[in-house]
Amino acid sequence: xxxxxxxxxxxxxxxxxxxxxxxxxxxxxxxxxxxxxxxxxxxxxxxxxxxxxxxxxxxxxxxxxxxxxxxxxxxxxxxxxxxxxxxxxxxxxxxxxxxxxxxxxxxxxxxxxxxxxxxxxxxxxxxxxxxxxxxxxxxxxxxxxxxxxxxx
Numbered sequence: 001x002x003x004x005x006x007x008x009x010x011x012x013x014x015x016x017x018x019x020x021x022x023x024x025x026x027x028x029x030x031x032x033x034x035x036x037x038x039x040x041x042x043x044x045x046x047x048x049x050x051x052x053x054x055x056x057x058x059x060x061x062x063x064x065x066x067x068x069x070x071x072x073x074x075x076x077x078x079x080x081x082x083x084x085x086x087x088x089x090x091x092x093x094x095x096x097x098x099x100x101x102x103x104x105x106x107x108x109x110x111x112x113x114x115x116x117x118x119x120x121x122x123x124x125x126x127x128x129x130x131x132x133x134x135x136x137x138x139x140x141x142x143x144x145x146x147x148x149x150x151x152x
Contacts, residue, residue: 001026001092001142002072003135004065006109007100009035014044016132021049024143025150031059035100062097062109067144069095074116077138078105080129081117088118090142092149101131 003026008014014030021028036043038058044051046101056082059065066074074095075088110117122129129137143151 001090001139002029002069002095003027003139004029004031004062004095004097005100005131005135006031006062006105007033007035007103008098008131009101011036011043011133012038012071013101013132015043015048017135018043018056019050019053020132020136020139022047022054024139026053026139027057029057029059029065030061032064034058045056073082074113075118075138076105076109076113076116077119077120078110078117080104080110081114081119082116083122085118085138086141088142090145092146094142096135096138096142098131098135104128123145 001025003017003021005014005017008030009050016026020026072095073091074097076097077085078099097105104147118138120134128134
C-alpha cells in the first residue's frame with residue numbers, strides 16, 4: 001500500500017501517519033510544499049522511534065509520484081463525492097491520496113479523477129476528520145480487504 005499526502009501542513013499529523021505506515025508496511029509519499037521541516041521536533045515526536053521503519057519519499061509534485069506509481073490503482077479522499085471508501089475493492093498496491101489539512105485536494109486533481117474519489121461518511125457539522133485519522137481509517141479498510149497481508 002501507499003499513502004500520498006499532498007501539501008501537508010501539520011507536522012504531528014504527518015508523524016502520526018508515518019507511524020501508522022511503519023506499523024502496516026505502507027510506503028509514505030509526501031508532495032511539496034510541506035508546511036514544516038522534516039526535522040520538526042513535533043513531527044519526530046509524533047512518529048516516535050518509527051522513522052527508520054517507514055519508507056518516505058518526498059515529491060516536488062503529484063505528477064512525479066503518479067508517474068512513479070502509475071501501475072497502481074489510485075484513490076483520492078475528499079468530502080466532495082458520494083462514493084464511500086468501503087465500497088471500493090482495494091488491491092495490495094493501492095495508492096490512497098489525501099490533501100492538506102486546511103484545503104484538502106486541489107479542485108483540478110478532483111476533476112481529473114472523478115471516478116476514483118472516495119469519502120468517509122460523517123456529519124456535516126465541521127470541515128472533516130483529522131487527516132491522520134482519515135488516513136488510518138481508509139488504509140485499514142484497504143488492508144482488511146486484503147486479509148492483513150504480513151500483519152499479525
